[in-house]
Amino acid sequence: MNLNFNQLWRYQDDFLHGIQTTLTLTLIATVAGMLIGLAGALLSNNRQPAVRLAVRTYVEIIRNTPALIQIFLIFFVLPFAGLRLPPFEAAALALSIYMGAYTVEIFRSGLASIPKSQIEAGLCLGLSQFQLFRYVILLPAMRNVYPSLASQVILILLGSSLASQVSADELFHTAAFVESRTYRSFEVYAVVCAIYFTMVLSLRLIFVGVERIAFRWPTRR
Template sequence: MNLILDFPAILERWPLFLDGAWLTLQLALIATLLGGVIGVVGAMGRRSSNAVLSRICTIYVEGIRNTPLLVQIFLVYFGLASLGLKFSAFTVAAAALTINVGAYTTEIIRAGFDAVPRGQIEAAEGLALSRAQIYWNVILWPGIEKVYPALTSQFVLLMLASSVTSQISAEELTAVANYVQSDTYRAFETYILVAIVYVILSLIMRAGFWALGLVIFPRRRRLGTPL
């Protein structure tokens, strides 16, 4: 049996793939920004001396990390609907991805905070720096710098995981692929093309994080290791 590939039939629908890729990047960008904020706040909460706050953050992290992303998406999608709240599939997808990546980011950043030597914190206290100054200058940025490569990898994985949101009709890249292959009956060619696009998107994101690392971490820039 000969396999005959017909890529022109797929490529002529390039505007659909372009729209899907753009929406995938939008989802990734929104979830990365909001998830990063949640990660910082959650990491601070987990290290807090307030037992209640620390326990709440721990429950959030463990609950998200031990349940499938698809289940979380359905919980947000159908949970909001059951409350009478109607949002677009894009909004629900962005919210679910943000909640998911926020938990993983919390653990990564917490590890970065814990990696800051205690002696540096004590030295800052000896200089009579305020708690806010210590957190900002001694813990937050040095801690994030230590785990920046892990953070960037997590955010790229988030972009790839956004394909699951096609299950709630978010019109991202995988949803477009599903439509195209059902219309053309060229599933193999369609998913080969989509796989290539995902590789390109991953490279674009990694290049963006590399450039960001050059800007926000001067020491890494001098060492030539922004990622």
Template sequence: MQYTFDFSAPLAYWPDLLAGAATTLGLSLAATVFGFLLGIFCALGRMGQSAGLARLCAVYVETIRNTPLLVQIFIVYFGLASVGWKVDAFTAATAALVINVGAYTSEIVRAGIDSIPRGQLEAAECLGLSRAQILTHVVLPPAIERVYPALTSQYVLLMLASSITSQISAEELTAVANRVQSDTFRSVETYLIVAVAYLVLSLLMRVVFWAASYVAFPRRRRLGTTV
């Protein structure tokens, strides 16, 4: 039995697929920015002087890292609706992705902070720098620089994982593809097109992260080790 490929039918929906890809990028961008901030907060919270905050951050991180993303999305989407807070699918998907990637970012950033030599911190204290100055000028910049490749990979994986949000009807790329293949009955062609689209999006994100590292980390640029 031979199968004849016909990409013309799914490609006719290219405006819908392009809109879905834009939604995927929007989800990824929002989750990356807010997840990064949440991750830094939790990393500092777990290493801070407040035992209560450290335990709270640890519970959050371990809970998120040991439960499926799809379950987390359902909890956010249906949980908020059950308490009377009705939000659209895009907002719920963004919130769930932020909560998810924030936990992983926390552990990556914490590893970077742990890699800072103790002598470097003692030197900063001897210079009379405040705790906030030490964090913002001595600890976080080199820590993030060291784990930047890991963060880059995590956020690219986040973009690919955003396809799961199609389960709550978020109009991202996979959700659009599901609709296209049901209309055209060309499942193989549709998902091959979507696979190529995700590959292009992944490469695009890596180029953006490389450009960001080129600007943010001049030392890595001089050494030729930018992402």
């Protein structure tokens, strides 16, 4: 097999744009998904059975259906309801909802891991409800679930390639475009594979650094 990577250099701007779009999709889905997850985790303990049922239904439906179908539903079905979204926005919304369903369970397990005695100690110190949630519940819970959250972000980064199916111009869609112009399938997808690997490895290093800085207080005496 005669390999030739030289033809790919003329498309470096396309690859850079694809990388930027992929990272932007990942960032939007991560931030929105974590907000959805935190809200859902708090509502899952609501006194109203209907609220708890709504959260549980959302989690079960999203977690037990393919992300690609969810993207298709938002991109192809919502226009029939009068809401037409461009490919990037549709993919970002679908990935945010998908991320949110998983982070609901992650945050819920983190909140449940906080001992009641720790909460009672905070109340005895006279902390307000906001201070109690911020310092006594949220930060220790975040430390407990941080590895799971980091893994989920990486899965979203890799799963963003599904957005190519609705023509969102992320990295995998760019690869298909370049391959159709150069007919160098192996070279194109080898480069894309290396780019994904580099992005994932970079994210892992960032997560390790953040963990050492943000969660460095001791856990035991």
